[in-house]
Amino acid sequence: MRDPEHPELFWTNPMCVPWSRTKTSQLVLVDHSGTVIEGKYAVNRAGYVLHSAIHTENPDIIGSCHAHTVNGDAWAAMGKPLD
Secondary structure, eight states, rough: OOSSSSSEEEOOOBBOOGGGOGGGGOOOEEEOOOEEOOOOOOOOOHHHHHHHHHHOOTTTOOOOOOOOHHHHHHHHHTTTTOO
């Protein structure tokens, strides 16, 4: 989610904390180069790369989200590439 006062920055959930368990106090404010502006938790690099690209290329988008399905997580855990 873009910061309402500083749209060049965005908020993200911390590394290894599912969105359903994230508290507002755990959110991390980052810029589009990956620098943490506010927050004391590590940032998920893969999530940052994805969301930063979306925000950079689409200045009209306020927020974006993605999900990991149970089946997708299980497949990824096996380390096998898709056919």
